[in-house]
Amino acid sequence: MVMDNVIGLIPLFPLLGFLFIGLFINKISKTVAGLIACTSVLVSFVLSIVVFLQLNDTQSSINWTAFDWITTGNFSVSFSFLVDPLSSIMMLIITGVGFLIHVYSTGYMHDDAGHNRFFAYLNLFIFFMLLLVMGSNYLLMFVGWEGVGLCSYLLIGFWFKNTEYNNAAKKAFIMNRIGDLGLILGVIMIFMNFGSIAYADVFPKAEAFGVGSPAITWITILLFIGAIGKSAQIPLYTWLPDAMAGPTPVSALIHAATMVTAGIYMIARNNVLYSLAPFTLEIVTIIGLATALFAATIAVAQNDIKKVLAYSTVSQLGLMFVALGLGAYSTGVFHMMTHAFFKALLFLGAGSVIHAMSGEQDIRFMGGLRKYLPVTFLTFLIGTLAISGIPPFAGFFSKDEILANAFAQNPIVWGVALVASLMTAFYMFRLFFLTFSGTVRATEEVKHHIHESPKSMTIPLMVLAVLSVIGGFVGIPAVLGGSHELNHFLAPVFPVVEGNAHELSHSTEYILMGVVIGLTLVMILSAYLIYVKKKSLPAENETSLNPMHRLVYNKYYIDELYTSVIMRPLNAISKAFDAVVERLFIDGIVNGSGRIVTWGSKTLRLAQTGNTAYYIFGMVISVIIIFLVKSFI
Amino acid sequence: MVVFSRNPIYNVLYLVITFLCVGGHYLLLSADFLFAVHIIVYAGAIMVLFLYVIMLLNLNKETEPQKNTFFKFAAIITAGLLMIVIVGALRASEAAMVAFDNHNNIGLVKNLGKMLFNEFLLPFEIVSLLLLTAMVGAVMLGKNHMKRVKEVAKNKNGRATISTLPVQPVKELTHE
Amino acid sequence: MNNVSEAIQGVPLNYYIWLSTTLFVIGVLGVLYRRNVIIIFMCIELMLNAVNLLMVAFSAHHNEGSGQVFVFFIMAVAAAEVAVGLAILIVIYNNTKSTDINILNKLKW
DSSP states (O other): OHHHHHHHHHHHHHHHHHHHHHHTTTTSOHHHHHHHHHHHHHHHHHHHHHHHHHHHHHOSOEEEEEEEEEEETTEEEEEEEEEOHHHHHHHHHHHHHHHHHHHHHHHHTTTOTTHHHHHHHHHHHHHHHHHHHHBSBHHHHHHHHHHHHHHHHHHHTOSTTSHHHHHHHHHHHHHHHHHHHHHHHHHHHHHHHHSOOBHHHHHHHHGGGOTTOHHHHHHHHHHHHHHHHHTTOTTSOTHHHHGGGSOHHHHHIIIIISGGGHHHHHHHHTHHHHHTOHHHHHHHHHHHHHHHHHHHHHHHTOOBHHHHHHHHHHHHHHHHHHHHHTTOHHHHHHHHHHHHHHHHHHHHHHHHHHHHTTTOOBGGGOOOTTTTOHHHHHHHHHHHHHHHTOTTSHHHHHHHHHHHHHHHHOHHHHHHHHHHHHHHHHHHHHHHHHHHSSOOOSOHHHHHHOOOOOHHHHHHHHHHHHHHHHGGGGGOOGGGTOOOHHHHHHTTTSOOOTTOOOOOOHHHHHHHHHHHHHHHHHHHHHHHIIIIISOOOOOSSGGGSOHHHHHHHTGGGHHHHHIIIIIHHHHHHHHHHIIIIIIIIIIHHHHHHHHHHHHHHHHHHTTOOOOHHHHHHHHHHHHHHHHHHHHHO | OTTTOSSHHHHHHHHHHHHHHHHHHHHHTTOHHHHHHHIIIIIIIIHHHHHHHHHHHTOOSTTOOOOOHHHHHHHHHHHHHHHHHHHHHHHTSOOOOSOOOOOOSTTSHHHHHHHHHHTSHHHHHHHHHHHHHHHHHHHHHHOOOHHHHHHHHHHHHSSOOOOOOOSSOOOOOOOO | OHHHHHHOOOOOHHHHHHHHHHHHHHHHHHHHHOOBHHHHHHHHHHHHHHHHHHHHHHHHHTTOSHHHHHHHHHHHHHHHHHHHHHHHHHHHHHHHSOOBTTTOOOSOO
C-alpha cells in the first residue's frame, strides 16, 4: 500500500535535513538552513498526520520493513517500523512539537554563530527519536535510544567553548549510559528467553511465562534501569538540571517533550511484560513517587528559571512513572502528551524571557515583565495553569486521572502524589509571580533592552498555548460526561489485564476532583499572597537562609555526594591504573620490546667482524654444533 | 708438519709428501687410475702452482705473522672437539671390521671410463665447462693492466709517454 | 706380483674412517691455526683429500664405481678452485702487500 511506504519517509526527511545542513554547514545561509530544517520536520509532521488518520480509520497497526538488517544463525533483526496507536501518538508529538520548536529556534538562535550546526543537530535528534518510537524491535529502539543520548550530548554542550557546559554534557551522556547498561542487559535477557527481539515475537509469547516469573521480573527491572537513566529518575536525575546549560530550545525539545519521555514510551511499549511483573511495577511506583516529591521540594527553593522548570520536569516524569507503575499505561501516555505541550510552552516562554532580559536567568533580577512581554506573559500563564492542574486546561485531566488511579489502588500513593502536585502548583506560581508581576528588578541597561520576542518565537508560543488548553479534551473521563477517546484509541496497545481495572464510583471521583482543585487553589493563593502581596523576594545569597532551606537550595547536596562517593574513588583508581598498569606495564612492554630489538641487533652486529679467520672459526663451531644436535635428536 | 712448520716452502713440501701417501692408499684400494691422476693433478700441478705463488710472493720465515696465543689455543681445542664429535657420530655405525675382497675391477680405467661416460655424462660435461670458466677467470685476474694505464697517460699528456706506473696505488692498510 | 696383490687383504673400513677423519681434522686445525692465506689454502686441499680418500674407500668396499667417479670430479673442482683462488690471492697481494688473513676484514657492516 502506498500508505505503508509513507512510514519509511517519516524519519527519512529529518535525516536528509541533517545530512544536507551538515555537509554544507558553512556554505548555506542561516535562513536557508533554518528553512530546510523546519520544512523537513513539517513534512514528517504532515506524514504523521496522514498515518494517524489512516490508523484511526482502520484501527490496525502497520508494519513496514525497509530491509533485513542482521541475519546470523539464530539471531535475525530487520530494519522495520511499527506504527500502532502508541507510536503514532508519539510521532505526532515529536514532529509537531519539534516543528514548533524548530520555528522558535530560527528566532532564538538567530544571532548565534553556530546556527547551522544547531539545526543540523536538531534534525538529527528528530530522526533518532522517530527511530526510537517507530522501531519494531528492541535493537532499532536501542539505536534511537543511543542516538538521542548522543544528540543530547551534542546539544547540551552546544556552546562548547565553556568548560562547564561541556561537563554538563558529559554528565548527561554518562548518566544515560549507566542506565543503558541496564537496558542492554534487559534486551539480552529478552533474546535469551524469547529467541527474538522483535515486538511481534516477544509480546505474544510473554503470556506463557506467567505472572511474577523471575525471568520477566529481571527483564523488566533491567529495562526500567535504562528508563531511570534516560528519564531522569532517582538516582540518575542529576544530569537534567545541569543540562540546562544548553540553549533553551534544546531544553524544550529534549528535556521536556521528547527524550525524557523515551523511558515512558519504553515502559508503555513493554506493558505486556510489566503487567506480568507486579514486583517491578511496585518499584516503578515507588521510585516515581520519590522522584516526584524530591524534585518538587528542590524546585521550591531554586532561583534560576530553567532550573525550576528542570526540576519540575523531573517531578512530572515521576508522576508519569507512578501512573505506569499503577498499571494505568494510557494515563501515563496521556500525561506525557499534555506535559509535552505545557512543558515545551513553559520552556519556550522562559527562553523568550531570557532573550528579552539579554541572557539573565535569575528570577531575583526579574519582575514586572508583564507590561513588556504581553504575549509571553499570557502564554506563560496558560502553561502555569496547565501544569498546576486547573480545569479546563490540559494538565488537569491527565493529572486527575493519575490521582484517581492512585487512590483506587493505594491511598498512600495518592497522598504523596497529591503533595507533589500541590508543591508543583506552588513553585510554578512562585516562578510566575516573581518573573512577571511586581516591580522591575532588572538593572538599568538590561531594562533598556527588554522587548517582546519576534514573531518566529511568539507564534509557537501561541500554538502551544492553544494546545495546552485543548489538549486535555481527548481524555475527558466518563465521569465528566466525555468519552475517553485517548483510552479508546490506545486500547489495542494496552490489553486490559485482569486485576488492574480499578473502578471508582462517580461520587468518589467527584470528591477527589473537588479536593484536588480546592487544595491547588489554596496553594496558588498562598503563592500569590507571599510573592505579590507581601512582595517577599528570595534571599540574595545563601548564608541568610536557615539550614533546612539551605539544604534544599543546594539540591540536598546530592551532586556533592556523588562526586565524593563515586567520582573521587573512580578518579583515584584510574590514576593508580595509569601510573602502574599503563606506564610501567604496558608502556614497559611496548617500549621494552623495541628496546630489546635494538639491543639484540646491536649485539648481533658485533658478530660481523669482517675477520675471515673469525668466520671460518664460526663455521667450524657450527658444524660441531650441528653434529652434536643431530646425534642427540 | 703441514700445519705447524714455519717456513712456507716446508709446508708445501710436506703437503706433497702427504699427497703421495694418500695416493698410495688409493692403490691399496685398487683404484689404479685414480692413483695416477691423483699424483699428476695434485702433486704435480696444484703443488707446483703453490710453489710458484710462494716464490712469487717471496715469503720466508721472518715475514710470517702469527696469531696470538688465545686463538691458537682455541683452534686446537676446536679441532679436537670436531674430531671427537665426528668420531662419536660415526661410531654408531659399527661398520665392517671384516676384511674384504679387493680383487674387484672397478678401479680399472676401462670400467671407470664406461661408468663415467654412461651414467655421469652430464656432470662430466659440466665439469669441463667449470674448468673452462676457472681458466678464463684465472687469466683475467692475473692480467696485467698496465697497457690501459699507459694509454690513459698518453691521452692526458698529449704525447706518448711510456710510464711504468704501478697498477693501483698501494694502500697501506693498518694491521688490526 | 699376483701373489703379492692377492696376498694383500683389504683394510677394514673402520680404519679408513679414522684415517680420513684425522686428516680432515688436521686440515681444520691448520685453517684455524695459521695466519698466512696460502697455508690456509693448502690445508683446505688437505681436507679435500681426506674426503677423497673416504670416498674411494667406500667405493671399494661396496664395489660401487660411482665413488671413484665422484672423486674424479672433486679433483677437477679442486684444481679449478686452486687456480682461481691463487689468482685472487696475487691480486690482493698486489694491493695490500701482505698475506695476513687479518687484513682481509672488509666483509663487514
